[in-house]
Amino acid sequence: MSELVALLREGLPPESILTDPDVTASYAHDMASFCPAGAPAVVVLPRTVDEVRHVLRTATALRVPVVPQGARTGLSGAANAVEGCVVLSLTRMDAILEIDPVNRIAVVEPGVVNADLSKAVAAHGLAYPPDPSSWEQCTIGGNIGTGSGGLCCVKYGVTAEYVLGLDVVLADGRLLRTGRRTAKGVAGYDLTRLFVGSEGTLGVVVRAVLALKPAPPRQLVLAAEFGSTAAAGEAVARIMAAGHTPSLLELMDATTIEAVNRVTRMGLPDSTQALLLAGFDTQDPAAELAAVGELCRAAGATEVVPADDAAESELLLAARRATLVALESVKGTTMIDDVCVPRGRLAEFLDGVAAIAERRRLTIGVVAHAGDGNTHPTVCFDSSDEDERRRAQASFDDIMALGLELGGTITGEHGVGVLKRDWLARELGPDSVALQRQIREVFDPLGILNPGKVL
Amino acid sequence: MSELVALLREGLPPESILTDPDVTASYAHDMASFCPAGAPAVVVLPRTVDEVRHVLRTATALRVPVVPQGARTGLSGAANAVEGCVVLSLTRMDAILEIDPVNRIAVVEPGVVNADLSKAVAAHGLAYPPDPSSWEQCTIGGNIGTGSGGLCCVKYGVTAEYVLGLDVVLADGRLLRTGRRTAKGVAGYDLTRLFVGSEGTLGVVVRAVLALKPAPPRQLVLAAEFGSTAAAGEAVARIMAAGHTPSLLELMDATTIEAVNRVTRMGLPDSTQALLLAGFDTQDPAAELAAVGELCRAAGATEVVPADDAAESELLLAARRATLVALESVKGTTMIDDVCVPRGRLAEFLDGVAAIAERRRLTIGVVAHAGDGNTHPTVCFDSSDEDERRRAQASFDDIMALGLELGGTITGEHGVGVLKRDWLARELGPDSVALQRQIREVFDPLGILNPGKVL
Structure with a gap:
């Protein structure tokens, strides 16, 4: 037994310590593409605060890196193991x-x-x-x-x-x-x-x-179809400028619509270049849907479908919920990006991503939390095709650069992890990075907490 | 001319640099009671970012403390000058x-x-x-x-x-x-x-x-009178537990009501121990007022007065707006506290403050942003009476201790400044204070930025 495991056992029951390499290997990754991961030395699953404290004291004593993990559904490699680390899974502290x-x-x-x-x-x-x-x-x-x-x-x-x-x-x-x-x-x-x-x-x-x-009242959803991304972007701008506060405002581009149509046979018309879903959970959502429907039409919507009740709303949202599975089915693998731009520049961003897809000869679908300007360009590729894999990775940089160029940020909600570490430095600049490093050193002078992530 | 002023002049026009001691002395204080202040060496009023940068570069070169100021309406002494400092007033950068x-x-x-x-x-x-x-x-x-x-x-x-x-x-x-x-x-x-x-x-x-x-719809306000603070606290708890989201939910205690009555002759009944004001800026505020009025009555309100329109709402709010002036008129000087407690413990806090007022033989009125549990106990005292002044200062400590005892914080919105520095350390504990000090050193290694404040 290694010294690390022996020391961990002093404060953790044996069943909370996993050392079988086949088992620990299954804790090496979150759901990000293109992110390296090392092999954990051990996985611990504490049930109490005292057990967590024991793990950290042990790691400090032995200078062993610690990688905290939740459900590993992250998309930036932040929860990826580093070589020889203690993976600290908090999943059993679930009260x-x-x-x-x-x-x-x-x-x-x-x-x-x-x-x-x-x-x-x-x-x-x-x-x-x-x-x-x-x-x-x-x-x-x-x-x-x-x-x-x-x-x-x-x-x-x-x-x-x-x-x-x-x-x-x-x-x-x-x-x-x-x-x-x-x-x-x-x-x-x-x-x-x-x-x-x-x-x-x-x-x-x-x-x-x-x-x-x-708890808010139940939401009602409206779907609006557009013949161009510019028209959909204009609708988003008009809805927000008019003072509406939707409970969701989601956008899907033509590539995503096509993928969803193929998987679900929802039969969205082929001419639809962008689909906007707007939800309202106010006391009188029907009135909001009517007003927003008018704004969509004025912005050039080819069709506006307001739901009459919760069941119809769920049906409309089903298209949005199907996007990830649909895009995964295109080529087997996806890389899900996360760029947030000022919502007034959404259409420019969508057009820019379409241009990147063409230049790199890739399929890139975009779903967006349009009301926030938070987009998820999703690159579809065949991971067994080395050339396509390379082009997918190159498109990632194109997309980050486009986001920054439009006054956006490289991550709206997925975080930095290892995936965007270099781009973070580019977004922040050297002064900010230096300050953030110093703050990190205040909390982690030995550099054992999730090393190599964020900065 | 001092070296400091000479250097400042290299990057600031002469009219942006004040050195007359009679003038600079008027920048020494914000609106807090019981907070020491030093005499500024100089007051600068820059108009551009570059001028501010020049001030900071100069201060760093000469190791002179810098105290940034806005309108000096603060209530914790955070903007008070320290001896020999540069007061950096940002009031002219107002675009x-x-x-x-x-x-x-x-x-x-x-x-x-x-x-x-x-x-x-x-x-x-x-x-x-x-x-x-x-x-x-x-x-x-x-x-x-x-x-x-x-x-x-x-x-x-x-x-x-x-x-x-x-x-x-x-x-x-x-x-x-x-x-x-x-x-x-x-x-x-x-x-x-x-x-x-x-x-x-x-x-x-x-x-x-x-x-x-x-911009929200215009708000409608309801006033509810209670025969005890416990009943008013119960009403707040019921309103929040029932899922209402008022746009304001303010409470005034008996001392405050009495002071307001004296100054404004609003004629609130003497038996009123607490007045609650609830506002709603939803699409149908009248319906909310009706529901909240019922909750107030169920909690023991002796009278419930819903406004019919914006003008009536403003009349009801006038009582709340008059509180500070009214309490100031009681003894000439006030010390306005700022303690936030879990809203479920509001009544306990009000009763505790009343007990402190009695024990210290002081008049303490409480106005509270009741919906947040954020209270402003306001100690009224005659600053020329040395004994009363001492008792007022002692009551400050009593109030802070009471707030922490009830699971609250020593400042909901006024900040720490110099007034609550010692109490901050008590709320945070030594580990947190040490970390915060280290963070401060990251940003200000020479200790020239508003020294002596917060920590």
């Missing part, structure tokens, strides 16, 4: 400790699955809005680590806006409490927010106080 | 650079007055929600520095939630850009949020990208 309707907070362990929390708070008439696509698998700890978003963000904001306070195990095993349980608070620097999106490089979240919202 | 309705952002200089921004965006059908009481004087830069709130926060959140990106001049004069212009973004650690509420100790904000909301 919802408290739901408080008066103070509208939930207190949870990091391994709670997003959907489980959503269902639990719904029973109290409350909602935890952040809804990443992977919400049925992904954990709150992972959501906090990546600062994840979802469809609801256009109205309800991202994960960061729902994290009031954290318990964090620091690199040396100390337990830090940040933030508060109250609705407001400005006591000192905002360490809570610093941990959100830090991808496990500053500490390990073991408990979170989350803000909840009253 | 609104951009208002963009499609992307719902404004780009502003730090000296823009909150009310001026609100009016400017209203002309585009938009709103900048954060509304501190001092909104007609206070600046956006000051709001960002203190992380300020206001009445609207219960529905719309605090300043921090509206700051998307910043331009910050660092201690050595370098210009750092943080954040983004997009609705979402998770590129690297959240430096933007770290600067918000840092009270000028990490850098000087010279430009901000702010998120805007669509």
Whole structure:
């Protein structure tokens, strides 16, 4: 038994320590493409805060890197193992400790699955809005680590806006409490927010106080078809400029529509170059749909289909939900990007991606949280075709450059991980990178927390 | 001429540099009680980013402390001068650079007055929600520095939630850009949020990208009178637990009501121990008022007065707006506290403050943003009475201790400054303070930025 495993056993039960290489190898990757991963020395699955502290103390004593993991549904390699590391899976710390309707907070362990929390708070008439696509698998700890978003963000904001306070195990095993349980608070620097999106490089979240919202009325959805991306982009601009606040505003481009048609036989017309889905969960959503439908028509929509009820709304959303599977079926492998641009430049971005696809001879579908300007260009490629694989990887750089050129950011909600480390430096510039490095050193002077990620 | 002034003149026009001690002394204080202040060596009023950079470069070269200031309406001494410092007033950098309705952002200089921004965006059908009481004087830069709130926060959140990106001049004069212009973004650690509420100790904000909301419908207000604070607290709990989202939910205690009655002759009944004001800016506010009125009655309200229109709503709110002046009239001087507790413990807090007032033989009125649990106990005292002054100061500590005991924070929205430095350390604990100090050193290795504040 290695010294590492022997020391870990002093504070963890044997069944919480995995060392079989076949098993530990299955913890090496999250869902990102093109991201290297090493082989973990060991995988630990603690059940208590004290066990996590023991893991960090052990790692500090032996100078062994620690890679925190949730459900590994991330798309930037942030949860990928590094060679010889301790993989620290928080999935077994999955208790919802408290739901408080008066103070509208939930207190949870990091391994709670997003959907489980959503269902639990719904029973109290409350909602935890952040809804990443992977919400049925992904954990709150992972959501906090990546600062994840979802469809609801256009109205309800991202994960960061729902994290009031954290318990964090620091690199040396100390337990830090940040933030508060109250609705407001400005006591000192905002360490809570610093941990959100830090991808496990500053500490390990073991408990979170989350803000909840009253459950909204059921949403009604409208679908609008457009003959050009420019028209769809114009509709998005008009909807937002007119002061509407949709609960979702999603866009699919022609490539995505075609893929969805092929897989689902939904029969969207071939002439449709862009499909816009707008949802409203206000008291009178039908009135909003009527107004937004008019704006879509004025922007050039070829067809506008407002749902009459929840069932019809779900049918319309089915097209959006089918996109990932549909795009995966095109070539077997996808690389899902995540670029956020000012929403006024959405059409330019879509046209730019289409040009990249043509130049690189690739199929790239774009789905976008259009209301936020947050796009997910999805590159479809055959990973066994070396040349196509290379072109796919090259298109990634093209897409990042395009996003920055349009005043956007290289990541709206998926995070940096290893995938976008170099591009992060380009977006931030050397002064910001230097400051961020120094902040990281404050929290992790030995460099054992998720090394090689983010910066 | 001192070396400091000579160097400053190399990058600032003479009219932007004030050295007359009678004049500079008038910049020594913000509006906090019991906070020491030194005499500034010089006050500078730059008009451009380059001038600010020159000031910081000069201060770094000579190791002179710099105290950034907005309108000095703060209540924690964060903007108080330190002996021999450069007071850096940002009030002349007051341009609104951009208002963009499609992307719902404004780009502003730090000296823009909150009310001026609100009016400017209203002309585009938009709103900048954060509304501190001092909104007609206070600046956006000051709001960002203190992380300020206001009445609207219960529905719309605090300043921090509206700051998307910043331009910050660092201690050595370098210009750092943080954040983004997009609705979402998770590129690297959240430096933007770290600067918000840092009270000028990490850098000087010279430009901000702010998120805007669509202007809401006009709000309708309801007033409810209660025979006990417990009943009013119960009403707040029931309103929030029932899933209502008021646009304001304000509470005044018996002492405040009495003071307001005396000053305004509004004639609130003597038996009223607590007055609750609830506002709604939804499409159908009358329906919300009816429902909330029922909840108030069920919680024991002795009278419920819903406004029929905007004019009546304003009349009801006049009582709330009169509180500060009314409480000031009690003894000539007030010390306005700022403690946020979980809203479920509001009644306990109010009773605790009443007990402190009795024990210390003081008049303490409490107004609260009840929907957030954010209270402002206001100690009324005669500053020429040395004994009363001492008792007032002692009550401050009692109130902080009470807030922490109830699971609250020592500052909901006014910040730490010098007033609450010691209490901050108590709330955070030594590990957090040590980390925050190290972060501060990353940004300000020479310790010239607003020394002695926050930590």
